[in-house]
Amino acid sequence: MDSMHDLGGMEGFGPVQPEDNNGSVFHAPWEGRVLGLQRAILYSEAWNIDVFRHAQERIHPIEYLSWSYYERWTHTLIATALERGLFSLDEFRAEVSLTGNLSESLKVLTVKGVDKTFVRGNFERDGIHDPQFSVGDLVITKELHVNGHTRLPRYARDKIGTIIAIRGRHVFPDAVVSHGAENPQWLYTVEFEGCEVWGEASDTTVSNLVDAFEPYLSRPEYD
């Protein structure tokens, strides 16, 4: 969906405010609790990271911009848990389960098992189809406006670029969110000249690279 999260190329947010390395990791103790809860829920497989990202995309634009990162996470976790029936609103308000235990149907992250979860999961999948494109190929990104989750940013749509790497065949986030299937697709790194994306007057020394799934790409046609 084309909402507030797709920030690349927008203007008017003012200068970046760098933060020095000495800042603590969390700015308040509740931020750490939210991070831990999010990781425990992902481990339980109640939903996956793509569903979590899409839930954040559905935050109202005004709230998306005014909430902090971990505020967004908190609201998203609660909303998704309610939406998916992890608990009811009454249970959330009472802070106590009225309808039984989730540990029978979902995996529980224990202290003993937690260390293993710090190594990121692998999103690459085997398959029989060869990639449609090769390194060096010119491609054009599609003008896609997906009414769900997608990972092709607006600024990189309908642009001609060059495949610089093939990253393997990966779980397709669009499919995970739209119909709960992994539907793996080849993933490419595509490089666009800055002028192709930002216009002829832009800095000619800049190029933009995105990781694009095969369904986002086609071959450019010339007259």
Next chain:
Amino acid sequence: MSGSDHHDHSHGEESILTDIQKRVKALESILVSKGLVERATIDQIIEHFENKVGPHVGARVVARAWIDQEFKRALLEDATKAINSQSDFPQVGQHLIAIENNDSLHNVVVCTLCSCYPWDVLGLPPVWYKSAPYRSRIVSDPRSVLKEFGLELSEAKKIRVWDSTAETRYLVIPQRPVFLGVKSESELAKCVTRDSMIGTGKVSPLSEDNVNG
């Protein structure tokens, strides 16, 4: 738009914080009551991100790449495999990609759609990395944004802006500055800043000023 009623605004922020604390507490409590979450597990996750993982991991990787050409070659070919082949580095996830700066090319990393970041080598992302000003403008005007970080690149230098739009993660290998001279790997690692591995900062000449130390 903002700032016209500063007192009320800051007061408002305080009550939002209280509200958010309540919500987080309620979320944790109901998930514990449901048997899905153990509080001790959450404690351990916090401990991991506060004390174990962080830019010091990436800094050691960079320092080794500066010293050991064979490791650097392997790192640029497949960073996950190269790092996981070293017994003294923590294990990292698949599809970590190392991108090297040189005299004519500077690399910088962003996630415009959310905040994808190479956690296993850099820890949690800083606030600015997740913020609208950075995510919006680093792709369209990187030279000006880098200037806001105090990083002034020559006009001839090419800039590649990598948008982490999938489950690949990017680690910038900054150039080894001549001024560092001959140093051990651990001394060099103390000079490698977090921002230099995102592509928004310099390698520090003063290791004692660096958090990685």
